[in-house]
Amino acid sequence: METWSVILISLCISALIKAFIHLLRPSKYFNYKLPPGPWNFPIIGNILLARKSVLDLEPMIHDLHKKFGPATTLHIGFRPVIFICDRSLAHQALIQNGAVFSGRPPAGAVVKITSANQHNINSASYGPNWRLLRRNLISEIIHPSRLKSYSHARKWVLQILIDGLNLQAVNNGDRDDRAVKLRDHIQFAMFCLLVLMCFGDKLDEKKIREVEDVQRLMMLNTRRFNVLNFWPRVTKFVLRKLWGEFFEILKKQESVLLPLIRDRRRMKEEGLSQAKEDENYVLAYVDTLFDLHLPEENRKLQENEIMSLCSEFLVAGTDTTSNALQWVMANLVKYPDIQEKVFKEIKGVVGDEEIRQVTEDDLQKLPYLKAVILETLRRHPPARFIEPRALKQDMVLNGFYFPKNAIINFMVAEMGCWDSEVWDDPTSFRPERFLNGEGNGGEVFDITGSREIKMMPFGVGRRICPGQDLAMLHLEYFVANLIWHYEWKAVDGDEVDFEEKQEFTKVMKTPLKAHIHPRSK
Ligand code: HEM
Numbered sequence: 173m174e175t176w177s178v179i180l181i182s183l184c185i186s187a188l189i190k191a192f193i194h195l196l197r198p199s200k201y202f203n204y205k206l207p208p209g210p211w212n213f214p215i216i217g218n219i220l221l222a223r224k225s226v227l228d229l230e231p232m233i234h235d236l237h238k239k240f241g242p243a244t245t246l247h248i249g250f251r252p253v254i255f256i257c258d259r260s261l262a263h264q265a266l267i268q269n270g271a272v273f274s275g276r277p278p279a280g281a282v283v284k285i286t287s288a289n290q291h292n293i294n295s296a297s298y299g300p301n302w303r304l305l306r307r308n309l310i311s312e313i314i315h316p317s318r319l320k321s322y323s324h325a326r327k328w329v330l331q332i333l334i335d336g337l338n339l340q341a342v343n344n345g346d347r348d349d350r351a352v353k354l355r356d357h358i359q360f361a362m363f364c365l366l367v368l369m370c371f372g373d374k375l376d377e378k379k380i381r382e383v384e385d386v387q388r389l390m391m392l393n394t395r396r397f398n399v400l401n402f403w404p405r406v407t408k409f410v411l412r413k414l415w416g417e418f419f420e421i422l423k424k425q426e427s428v429l430l431p432l433i434r435d436r437r438r439m440k441e442e443g444l445s446q447a448k449e450d451e452n453y454v455l456a457y458v459d460t461l462f463d464l465h466l467p468e469e470n471r472k473l474q475e476n477e478i479m480s481l482c483s484e485f486l487v488a489g490t491d492t493t494s495n496a497l498q499w500v501m502a503n504l505v506k507y508p509d510i511q512e513k514v515f516k517e518i519k520g521v522v523g524d525e526e527i528r529q530v531t532e533d534d535l536q537k538l539p540y541l542k543a544v545i546l547e548t549l550r551r552h553p554p555a556r557f558i559e560p561r562a563l564k565q566d567m568v569l570n571g572f573y574f575p576k577n578a579i580i581n582f583m584v585a586e587m588g589c590w591d592s593e594v595w596d597d598p599t600s601f602r603p604e605r606f607l608n609g610e611g612n613g614g615e616v617f618d619i620t621g622s623r624e625i626k627m628m629p630f631g632v633g634r635r636i637c638p639g640q641d642l643a644m645l646h647l648e649y650f651v652a653n654l655i656w657h658y659e660w661k662a663v664d665g666d667e668v669d670f671e672e673k674q675e676f677t678k679v680m681k682t683p684l685k686a687h688i689h690p691r692s693k
Pocket residue numbers: 293294295306484485488489490492493496553554555557558559560628629630631632634635636637638639640642643
């Protein structure tokens with residue numbers, strides 16, 4: 173068949189599908205249109221887009237936002253996918269119509285397997301199971317009193333971090349090969365901490381590295397595996413090798429995580445009372461899962477569901493936080509005057525006790541440190557999209573039609589990093605804005621966006637990140653101690669490179685390298 177006839181046929185089919193979809197619309201929505209979007213080549217264009225992960229579309233949506241305004245529609249695969257780039261429209265959706273905008277789309281073939289058929293918090297549909305799993309995480313692990321019980325673990329991990337940095341920067345020389353690469357140290361430190369919170373025991377370094385390796389392998393391949401979601405019945409044959417790779421990683425993950433889960437279950441069955449006598453005993457996340465009773469299925473969690481929840485906990489709690497921490501430190505290396513202010517603020521609280529570390533109680537008295545972290549989350553939000561929503565019913569917002577089951581994505585960087593309506597000179601790094609209440613009428617900054625969205629690094633609304641208090645605690649505690657222990661300096665002749673790269677989250681393309689000099693206090 174000639175090329176022009178293929179084009180003609182696909183144009184006709186596309187026009188027919190669009191007309192059909194329009195006819196299916198309830199009459200009261202008949203006069204409203206989907207948010208505008210670019211013309212893409214019918215069917216073939218949709219298929220090409222569907223092969224990509226939505227994360228790869230960010231630069232394209234950024235440009236479409238300039239052209240089409242607050243919301244734009246792309247036809248990806250067989251559904252319209254709407255991207256919201258405007259904070260007031262996001263507020264109408266996520267806060268004012270939170271119940272309608274809290275569903276998740278049906279998972280693709282790969283996520284169906286990794287999430288144990290949508291039995292983790294992130295992918296669960298908005299309903300009783302999701303509510304139970306989320307409430308369990310918040311009340312059993314992230315509640316302030318429970319968080320306190322992990323403080324010895326944070327101290328232990330801080331020591332691992334400091335020892336690792338010291339080892340790499342032996343003698344604190346200024347030779348370039350003695351510069352430290354923070355990323356590797358901080359990623360491992362966060363895994364030590366989250367593995368302990370998840371499985372309870374202080375595991376040895378080899379075991380923690382095994383968990384880190386397999387979790388990172390899964391995380392870093394997520395975008396590559398995205399193509400498998402598209403027409404799995406076909407890709408099972410056409411992309412057999414890639415499916416094989418996916419199952420290989422899954423098998424490795426099971427071989428590392430399942431024994432840890434089983435050990436902990438055995439310990440529980442043998443009677444926790446003995447374990448509780450150990451002064452290092454902590455309630456682990458996995459302990460809270462064994463007896464949970466799923467209301468939708470009227471049964472306990474199965475082992476693959478527990479593994480998926482543990483994996484979610486490890487991924488969500490390590491990658492975002494260690495990545496954000498690296499961005500904070502990159503800014504402090506780039507702007508030594510800001511680093512000096514952070515140090516002076518800490519010194520004002522901790523005093524001259526050389527051996528003392530910054531404690532968690534000290535953090536309450538360090539508003540400038542908190543402002544530095546908020547400014548980093550505004551300028552470099554690790555997640556550029558909040559998780560996609562699927563609509564429960566048709567809606568009209570701002571005169572746009574949002575059809576039932578459409579997939580809605582919210583652009584995080586458009587609301588925060590680049591919004592000059594809220595933030596004066598938005599691309600500059602100025603922590604002071606969070607002290608004088610810029611964009612917030614002089615009041616303490618409300619990151620939940622419940623009254624108005626100014627930025628949303630943790631999302632907003634009913635599915636806002638449940639780990640935000642834990643993340644802020646980890647960021648404040650480790651940054652404070654890294655600055656208290658060392659002066660961080662750029663490597664001679666090397667500018668801190670702020671170019672970004674999309675991995676699981678947006679990371680520094682060139683990981684931060686810096687010289688560290690122990691402080692004389
Ligand atoms: C700097 C650190 C972090 C950032 C920037 C971050 C960001 C986010 C974002 C943007 C979402 C999507 C929210 C939405 O869909 O509206 C999310 C969801 C989630 N986060 Fe975080 N997060 C961080 C740390 C953590 C930690 C430490 C944990 C727990 C250990 C965690 C657990 C979760 C979970 C379970 C969800 C799914 C919530 C739901 O669907 O109800 N996150 N996070």
